[in-house]
Amino acid sequence: MSSEHVATARAETPGPLAERTVLIAGATSASGEAVARALVAAGATVLAVGTRPQALDALAAAVPGVDTRVCDLADRSAVAELAMRIHLKFGDIDGLVHLVGGWRGGGGIAGQSDDDWAFLERSFATLRNTSRVFYDDLVASPAGRLAIVSSTAVDRPAAGGANYAAAKAAADAWTRAIAQGFAKTAPNAAAAIFVVTTLAGLEDELARRIVDLWSVEPTTVNGVRQVLTAPPSQPDGSADPARIVT
Numbered sequence: 001m002s003s004e005h006v007a008t009a010r011a012e013t014p015g016p017l018a019e020r021t022v023l024i025a026g027a028t029s030a031s032g033e034a035v036a037r038a039l040v041a042a043g044a045t046v047l048a049v050g051t052r053p054q055a056l057d058a059l060a061a062a063v064p065g066v067d068t069r070v071c072d073l074a075d076r077s078a079v080a081e082l083a084m085r086i087h088l089k090f091g092d093i094d095g096l097v098h099l100v101g102g103w104r105g106g107g108g109i110a111g112q113s114d115d116d117w118a119f120l121e122r123s124f125a126t127l128r129n130t131s132r133v134f135y136d137d138l139v140a141s142p143a144g145r146l147a148i149v150s151s152t153a154v155d156r157p158a159a160g161g162a163n164y165a166a167a168k169a170a171a172d173a174w175t176r177a178i179a180q181g182f183a184k185t186a187p188n189a190a191a192a193i194f195v196v197t198t199l200a201g202l203e204d205e206l207a208r209r210i211v212d213l214w215s216v217e218p219t220t221v222n223g224v225r226q227v228l229t230a231p232p233s234q235p236d237g238s239a240d241p242a243r244i245v246t
Contacts, residue, residue: 015043017214020143021093023047023086025073025130026100028055031149031203033062035097038207040065042214045090049073049082073100073126079133092137095145097210098171100126105161112163120167127171131178139182144189145213148175149206150225152197172225179223190218193225202228 022039024032027048039046040063049069050056056068071082086093100123104116131146138144150172157165172193179191192213196202206228213221 015041017211018043020095020214021045021047021090022095022097022145023049023093023130023134024097024099025049025126026098027066027068028052028059029099029101031199031206032099033059034203034207035099035210036063036066038204038211042211044095047086047090047093073130074122076129076133079129083133092140093134094138094141094143095214096130096134096138096147098127098130098146098148101149103161103164105164108159109162111160117163117167120163124167124170124174127174131174135178135181138189139186142188143214143218144182144186145218146175146178146189146191147210147213148172148191148193149199150175150193150195152195152227154195176223182218182222188218190222192221193223194228195225196228202230205230 017039020043022044024035024039024046026032027036028050032048032050036046036048036059046063046066047069048056048059048063048066049071050059051070051072053070056070060066060068069082069085072078073082102119102123104119105112107113127148138146148171151165151168153161153165154169154172157169175191175193182189182191190213194206194209196206199206209226209228
């Protein structure tokens with residue numbers, strides 16, 4: 001069963017995403033808070049979903065305007081119920097940002113434990129469930145967007161992180177398959193993959209790039225794996241967008 005913390009879910013001043021409703025899966029991380037803050041500032045209706053009520057309450061306090069929902073996204077029936085409640089209150093969503101994750105590893109190939117794999121596989125299950133349940137929403141939207149965070153470990157897997165790399169590779173492939181589906185039936189939709197070594201220190205950059213997904217032609221980001229790095233600073237201290245690796 002889902003529960004909810006209801007708040008005014010739009011920014012006071014309309015922004016470029018004022019007509020968009022975006023769900024953040026795994027919203028209570030540092031990156032989730034940064035993404036929620038950026039989306040609210042852009043005018044979106046932001047639905048923040050997680051499993052820890054206290055953490056969601058803290059997010060709602062930190063980012064006024066976020067509507068928080070408690071849901072076990074690894075349980076498909078719970079996701080279906082979540083979707084029903086969201087559709088009744090907000091209608092279809094226009095964006096799904098998947099930030100459920102975490103790292104487990106060490107011990108070489110022989111040391112890749114079943115417990116670690118179960119944890120990582122659960123993270124992948126949340127992507128499968130949310131993307132399947134909300135896929136029709138994104139297809140029907142005039143600007144449907146899906147975004148995930150992948151890892152450089154997919155291209156350079158290490159023995160000590162084999163479980164992690166395999167789970168990330170599965171999420172990566174799943175999202176590119178969604179992108180292929182969008183290309184065939186929903187030309188206004190896009191599924192984007194942001195690739196990082198670590199998200200630490202990149203939370204605000206990730207948030208900015210996610211908001212920007214609604215400002216670009218979908219074909220330029222659909223199925224594209226974008227390597228996310230901290231942009232070098234210009235003399236005035238601002239980021240130089242021309243140096244961002246994509």
